[in-house]
Amino acid sequence: MTLLNIDLVLETLGIVAVRLDDDFIVREVSGNMLDIPLNTDMREYMPALYGLEEVFETADANMSMPFVQIGNARDEPIALTVRRDPETGVLWLFLRDVREESAMHRQLVQNHNSLSLAQVELVKARDAAQKADRAKTAFLANVSHELRTPLHVIIGGASILSKARNTPLEPDEVTDYAIDMHESGVLLLQLVDDLIDLSRSETGNLILYEERCDLCEIARAITTLCQDLPEARHTVLECQVPADPVWLFADARRIKQILLNLISNAVKAVANLNAAEVIVTLDPDMPSLTVADNGPGMTAEEVATARQPFGQPRAGVRGKGTGLGLSIVERLVSLHGGQVVIVTEPGKGLAATVSFDPERLLKSTSLSQNVS
Amino acid sequence: MKTYKIVVLGDFGVGKTSLIRRYVLDEFSDEYRATLGVHLYKHADTLVEEDLKISLVVWDIEGAPLPSGQTQRYIVGASGAVVVGDMTRDDPFSAMWAAADIFEEALPGRPLCLALNKCDIATIDNEETVARMKRRYDCNAFMTSARTGDCVTPMFHALTRSILARGL
Ligand SMILES: Nc1nc2c(ncn2[C@@H]2O[C@H](COP(=O)(O)OP(=O)(O)OP(=O)(O)O)[C@@H](O)[C@H]2O)c(=O)[nH]1
């Protein structure tokens, strides 16, 4: 007669069988793969049993879980089966070592899930790229359009001036053509400069030449410069900045460019108003510069449009600029680690504030400068 | 003291493991390691306001867009559920509806809560759906981030409070 040693069988198969009483107290352990003490609460050893107390009151209770791991103990995965022997009514718990199977399964799940997640990311990236591509195409169409208008003026003017005619042009007429051509040429040059800035900032090739510069001095200089703009003839354009210098570590030329853009936008916005006002102020602590006008203001959508390259906030209303000003301002400010905030409402004017990283303030330097 | 079983359900990669590990171990990893089967986290905690000690077993369940038969077996005996969604996805809600339905069907009257996760890098642009889910399951929604820890512990505590309030 062959006697089957059940412990040997269980051990060979990597199984531990635990007999539990109805309160999940360990009464008998077969197979010595795991060290499970008798007369202890099995739920403490295998917390998966918590919550199952009522479920296992029924006579035919049976539950299997293929891969169970104790998360905070970094245990090896085991397969768990709990069942009541329908004949004897005894509650048995079987634990099986599934290290090898689980490693393989986990790799499959990992690959499947990672691939699905990567696919979702790729689709997102593709959609974003397509959108960027469409934006580029629209941008190019805009560029060509913007280049054509002044070029037409120049070519048209040149052809009129150079044409042989029976009655020569009046000197005034010649001057007018020359002025138009000159203005268009200046605009073209500005447009090309702006495009170069924009593309450099996009490719990361716009380099700042940072030095110590006085924000107040820059604000005063640019305000004075803008007072000579033809659109500013009937506008009160004031610079209300402190007399003492506010030293900033920044690219002075770029700060001037930022301010020039903002002030000339403001001046254009109020050009046709009575009692037009543009005020430049400075908060030395932030530090920030604000250009505020009492013009027609904008809606939130119009602001969003204006922030796009070539954005024309008012359909049909074409400003004189290149349409790239605000885009460039935003990039230049962000290169300085700052931001542009626009506060406006239709009928309530517009205030554009450019604030810089306070770390760029050079307080001590200005002190030592004063002392020496 | 009674130990309560809480199951955490949702699609894969939404941050179930991360939320639990943030709550229980106060840790976070950017690396994604898929959960196979179920991981159990035993956790003793205190509801400070009530000066009440609680004991939980949190079930971190293998994620899937639709709950399987195995998911249904894991839910058995749970006192409450956290249904997790990844707010960076185009549609985080379908999988959440499916998981919440399964739980409600299996254990009617037991509380669940919604974890609108990865709020550190996402905003919720579908408030209306969230409001509908809250009404439908009579539950709270939490804008969580396992990465920053935002709202994670308060969510598990709130769920535990609803479990206690219902005398489960
Ligand atoms: N930014 C951010 N990332 C998170 C957050 N939660 C999780 N993640 C990341 O999302 C990925 C998936 O997180 P897991 O917690 O493993 O997701 P899971 O739901 O357990 O996934 P399965 O186990 O496959 O069901 C990981 O790379 C995490 O680092 C979060 O709140 N914010």
Ligand SMILES: [Mg+2]
């Ligand atoms: Mg997981």
